[in-house]
Amino acid sequence: MSVQKLRDTGSRPGFFRELVESSQDAILMKTLDGQITFWNAAAQRLYGYAPEDVIGSHVGMLLPPDLKDEEAGLLEQIARGVRIEHYETRRTASDGRVLDVDVTLWPIRTRDGSITAVCSLMRDITGRKRAEAELTRLHAQQRQISLALNLMGNARQIPGALAASRYLPSTQGQGVGGDWFDLIDLGAGRVGVFVGDVMGRGMDAAVVMGQLRSAARALALAGLPPCEVMQTLDAFTRDLPEPFVTCVYLEADPARGEMTVCSAGHLPVLLIEPDATVSTLPVPTGIPLGVGGVPHQQVRLPLRAGTTLTLYTDGLVETSSSDIEQRLKLLTTVLEDAFATTGGGLESAADSVLRTLVPDTDTYADDVTLLLVSFPTAPLETAETALDCEAVSVPAGRRFLRAKLEEWGLTDHADTALLLTSELLTNAFRHARGPFHLRVWHSVRELGVEITDRSTPRPRARLAASTEEDGRGLCLVEALADAWGTRPSATGKTVWFTTLIAPADGDAAVPPALTPASG
Template sequence: MSVERLRDTGSQPGFFRELVESSQDAILMKTLDGQITFWNAAAQRMYGYTPEEAVGSHVGVIVPPDLKDEEAGLLARIARGVRIEHYETRRTAGDGRVLDIDVTLWPIRDHDGSITAACSIMRDITARKRGEAELTKLHAQQRQVALALNLMGNAKQIPGALAASRYLPSTQGQGVGGDWFDLIDLGAGRVGVFVGDVMGRGLDAAVVMGQLRSAARALALAGLPPCDLMRTLDAFTRDLPEPFVTCVYLEADPAQGEVTVCSAGHLPVLLIEPDATVRELPVPTGIPLGVGGVPHQQVRLPLRAGTTLTLYTDGLVETSSSDIDLRLKLVTSMLEDVFATAADLESAADRVLHALLPDTETYADDVTLLLVSFPTAPLDTAETGLACETASIPAGRRFLRAKLAEWGLTALSDTALLLASELLTNAYRHARGPIDLRVWHSVRELGVEVTDHTTPRPRARLAESTEEDGRGLLLVEALADAWGTRPTTSGKTVWFTMLVTSADQGASPAAALAPAPG
């Protein structure tokens, strides 16, 4: 059917032709076998063909070779009376350019109702599609950067703890957000555990998360107690562009059988007992970082060997259609079921995620889950109190020598006694008593700790040639496998550890008990 025939159906002669010629969208008509019968001015501008060149030609002239079958399928649908709205495809201009277009097609019927032709309205969306592609690429780049920032905090296995972690970036909106987690070897058998969540999404939140995680790790390694660490992070957060952060920090000491916890507005930490019962740790919730004005509180709680701590972010438990308290109860019951039968932490983590997030293809927020288990306590622990006097140094050596003999670790005696003497001498000369000497060993290492009642912490330094002091800690640093200091409520603890090998164990106790100086 020609445009002249359609024009005659209007109430005014020429109305239809004027309408389609003035349209900003390309309009063409074609027979059911694809022959072009009408071509307006906008079609000429879009494709470069004049009406004289286009009319009478087959529509395939503007169809890319790989879409010939698609065009045939569209014409077949039109022949069945189907109207096709806003179909996005590609077409080829006369100069060879490939255009992205949005096309609407509908059948044209004759007076008797039979379908004789098709009309197409086409709009060039190439610029829009290019913009969408660039935006998608930008989002993908930002997502990759944000994801890389987050994955730097993957929990690694460290001595004294087993861990399984899961991080699922959001599949909606700007994608990756500000979740983070970290597992830190604090030395002397102690383990630091972090989980946090920066408000917001995208690269900005991920960058803030990376800054906070780095700062938190540095502060933890510096030996700050959890509440002091939170106070410092709170001040640090106020200068960041995303100033609203929730997090929780735990400092676990399996040798002491305790864990110290401080929370900044974060969700409850769940403790799973060896018999698979689950309970919340009684920790004051506190306020999020960046708010200020209210001090954070830490609590010290017992930590049994064989227990597992469960830390997570709100993406695991919050939904738009469920109450948070009900979800937390669901998590508790789910953990009890899982840990009653799970073979290991990795399978437990997978089962928890599958149960709480059955549709793992779509989730509106980042999901973070961290399971940390402390399977065994140290094999042996012993301590003794000493007065702040010279006689305490040989007394401490005798105590340590006897314990090493009792534990079958006499191969470590020479080095351990030398380093313990240095720490005891420093405590006697530079601190206030009483002095506490604590020793412990696990399958992996021997630990020696000296606690006094003076706050300033010692540091290794290079002594001048004329000085008698200043070399003790350099000796400790050279001979120990690890050493460090940490504050206590009334002073400080200086510690060192030595790795235990199979060759170090089982030496003759008689050799260790032989007379020795001091």
């Protein structure tokens, strides 16, 4: 159609009314006091009112009861010449249904510019709003499940260790991701500490994280050293849908004053000395889990009483606008200031770290995980002796233990400890290679006995037949000890047991320095 013909058509009387009537969008016109003056066919289809039902009536008939005051505000803006674009609100149809609508309003002017009326264009967005609400519900459900999976790794109370933890799920994208942390009571006064990060966010990352955390905890409880835990997790990760994971596993033994650490591509662990000096643990970074091909290395480092360890994920120190080295220096500074000020208060130190490194919790793009673990005291007493692989070592070991229990004032616990030690020494003499190493220690909370030999097969409790002479010793240990287990050593294995010497109802007599806390 030529431009001239279009102009001629547009100037034909009634052309614009026909155009408005044929619009697929609901259009109505009203006076500045809200009286409806025009109502097209699409408006009738949307609301169910015929033109004769509404023309001359106030537009308030379309408003739900809770929005009766809304129209006055809109008309006031139009009277000032304001055009209102895509205003989402609700309106009521003739059958009582409440519709979600997108409304655009603009003033109608006379030739002299005076505003005399309002034109309103409306679109039904009920279906879209319903879909958005369902999507929001599903996202919230996914986030809640992911968060629940993550919180299963919350820092538990571990005897002899203090802990404060913080976990903030991302506020962007799919929200909760694959960060996790875990504290594990390995027995005999030893503590396992995990922090890890699965690449990605959302349900997939959270599910992988849950699988890894469960596998890691099981491997740690089985007594595997950190490097073997990492190697096994590396093989396990290759079959998962998110095969790129960084993590660090630390096995702390305050009784020996040492810790063993292995990292799989994770950020460095920070060590806070009792005098608030902060340094980086000299641990090989290693490669992330799931890559394979390169063995993970573990290192053994000293662990002083009163030391605090800081473990975290990249969400705490990585931003798109900052150099990570500068952020790590900032973290070090904040920890030094916090521990110098509070004297080692973990909860206040954790709060200081978050306030400084994550000041705006509405905008961080990744999960933020922080774990502070402190080992406030070493065992009160420890003693050890070497024994040959011969029958006389069993009574010799009992005599050594009895003497130490008398020296420490723990004779009330001697009967059980001597019986269990005798069983373990006899077991070692009959089934393992010597020499043996007997070590005994106690804290305020528990007494521990460890026997190390030079054989790798680990003993296990079993039900012995009535005709067998063997097979009952470990069942006795399992029945009488509060905890027992085995773990590999540098030359063989260690079998240990512990018995409580503090009240069994929750360490009521344990001094504050040894009472665990978690955040």
